[in-house]
Amino acid sequence: MIPEEIKNILACPLCKGDLIGTESSFICLKCKLLYPIKEEIPIFLIEEAQKLSDEDIQKIKDPNYER
Template structure:
């Protein structure tokens, strides 16, 4: 995954507004734990597409 660090500073979880961190091929919310996919270096910040924490 090749995301601009500046982008990671400004985007937040659309569900809870928590900070997102890059983990593998996903962006994971530090507050609610939702994991958003990144496809072709584009974050898909849709709650319906997010993986719920186990």
Template sequence: MTLNKDLLDILACPKCKGEVVLLDKQDGLRCDTCKVVYPVQDEIPVMLIEEAVPLDQWANRAQ
């Protein structure tokens, strides 16, 4: 199951209020401005600044 398109349209980065983009694996939402990924757990985006993972760490994390 995928994230609801209407939800994706209204979500914004909580830090910069910029656009977030769903990753191909649908396991995170990327903010290119802040260079972080907000994880998606059980199809629920975790949009907390303290839960954001830096892009370079996201790419290298254990799968």
């Protein structure tokens, strides 16, 4: 579990924009990338990031999305 204070200061390594923190990942909506959290350590490597589809982005923007 990543503390809220830490989540708030993290930024996307590509665009330096805000990230959305979930239980298992950090998401940049601008870059449409998902950075996984492995063993409580967020992996901010472009090579490790997963590309998100427009469908995924819509789901994440949904206020009912499970964070």
